[in-house]
Amino acid sequence: xxxxxxxxxxxxxxxxxxxxxxxxxxxxxxxxxxxxxxxxxxxxxxxxxxxxxxxxxxxxxxxxxxxxxxxxxxxxxxxxxxxxxxxxxxxxxxxxxxxxxxxxxxxxxxxxxxxxxxxxxxxxxxxxxxxxxxxxxxxxxxxxxxxxxxxxxxxxxxxxxxxxxxxxxxxxxxxxxxxxxxxxxxxxxxxxxxxxxxxxxxxxxxxxxxxxxxxxxx
Amino acid sequence: xxxxxxxxxxxxxxxxxxxxxxxxxxxxxxxxxxxxxxxxxxxxxxxxxxxxxxxxxxxxxxxxxxxxxxxxxxxxxxxxxxxxxxxxxxxxxxxxxxxxxxxxxxxxxxxxxxxxxxxxxxxxxxxxxxxxxxxxxxxxxxxxxxxxxxxxxxxxxxxxxxxxxxxxxxxxxxxxxxxxxxxxxxxxxxxxxxxxxxxxxxxxxxxxxxxxxxx
Numbered sequence: 001x002x003x004x005x006x007x008x009x010x011x012x013x014x015x016x017x018x019x020x021x022x023x024x025x026x027x028x029x030x031x032x033x034x035x036x037x038x039x040x041x042x043x044x045x046x047x048x049x050x051x052x053x054x055x056x057x058x059x060x061x062x063x064x065x066x067x068x069x070x071x072x073x074x075x076x077x078x079x080x081x082x083x084x085x086x087x088x089x090x091x092x093x094x095x096x097x098x099x100x101x102x103x104x105x106x107x108x109x110x111x112x113x114x115x116x117x118x119x120x121x122x123x124x125x126x127x128x129x130x131x132x133x134x135x136x137x138x139x140x141x142x143x144x145x146x147x148x149x150x151x152x153x154x155x156x157x158x159x160x161x162x163x164x165x166x167x168x169x170x171x172x173x174x175x176x177x178x179x180x181x182x183x184x185x186x187x188x189x190x191x192x193x194x195x196x197x198x199x200x201x202x203x204x205x206x207x208x209x210x211x212x213x214x215x216x217x218x
Numbered sequence: 219x220x221x222x223x224x225x226x227x228x229x230x231x232x233x234x235x236x237x238x239x240x241x242x243x244x245x246x247x248x249x250x251x252x253x254x255x256x257x258x259x260x261x262x263x264x265x266x267x268x269x270x271x272x273x274x275x276x277x278x279x280x281x282x283x284x285x286x287x288x289x290x291x292x293x294x295x296x297x298x299x300x301x302x303x304x305x306x307x308x309x310x311x312x313x314x315x316x317x318x319x320x321x322x323x324x325x326x327x328x329x330x331x332x333x334x335x336x337x338x339x340x341x342x343x344x345x346x347x348x349x350x351x352x353x354x355x356x357x358x359x360x361x362x363x364x365x366x367x368x369x370x371x372x373x374x375x376x377x378x379x380x381x382x383x384x385x386x387x388x389x390x391x392x393x394x395x396x397x398x399x400x401x402x403x404x405x406x407x408x409x410x411x412x413x414x415x416x417x418x419x420x421x422x423x424x425x426x427x428x429x430x431x432x433x
Contacts, residue, residue: 135353182236182351186238207282208280208281
């Protein structure tokens, strides 16, 4: 079957999965869930699918996955490079950043849910923790660049980059500016330049990658 | 700041290698938000961060070839600041009065400098050092200077020889005030210094200065 993603267009975690699928050329059946204001994901019908009442959910035909990082692993299977180069060190580094992406969701992601959808949160604490995360990413990317690497775990993107990218790129929605992070800016540009990249509200594609529309074209 | 009796108002706005060809980034000079961009052929410009059309930030826009386009309605400006095309009126030659507001910008020793149009004196010299990285602190320039008595003030920032990250380094910190009490440090170090050690030393320095400011 075509994998089915229970999806909310404004969710950073749902976008991770849509983006990964687009980058590896996997088609998804999207089922829109009324996350806000309907809270459909907390209703009995949705909980029958995912008792935790969280988005996204991916039905693969064989599995029902409820963690976005697991969905990235599932989608990347059979697409060499996206899970690392096969070495022990790359495998461990990918896991390191997948775990780190949970810190991004709990800090920058929660600040965004607070500001956009009025989630209750310690907003100052979320923003400060988010700035700590951004500083860690920036320092890591600086050292990576010295070694000639553009992405988090090497010279090509992996699921680690896709797991971390959305909540970093959407940080301004939660009141955390990205102005002070030149390394993060170049890293985000490299991800947005990947063939197959798709956008979401708040993360637009690089218009300059295509020629200017012809004058007079519809 | 005064230098040799002449006033300079150059403010470091980043390291050259962080603004590659074909990108636009936000900048700031004396409380004014900027869009700093580099064309496909490498021409660097610093403009006020405001599209003359509807006031959208030009730093949210994109660079295509030798022009900067606003993300809102696609008005495109050439390196001379003049609007050269308006997508909604493809047959209109935009009037010469429609132009982005430019500041002076210059590059030397791997540093991007910005000053008010026609107001600046000579560029501060940071010759002999290599660009390291830029990082922001929640502290004001005076608080940073006070935390680093081993460095001396010079036009544009602080410099001197200090022990940082466990090594002795020739350090230069170019200071740029951002909004909301933040300061951007554009750091340069000696060509022989270990960049990873100095970078980690700067992270330590930031922690201790911010703890001091919070206390």
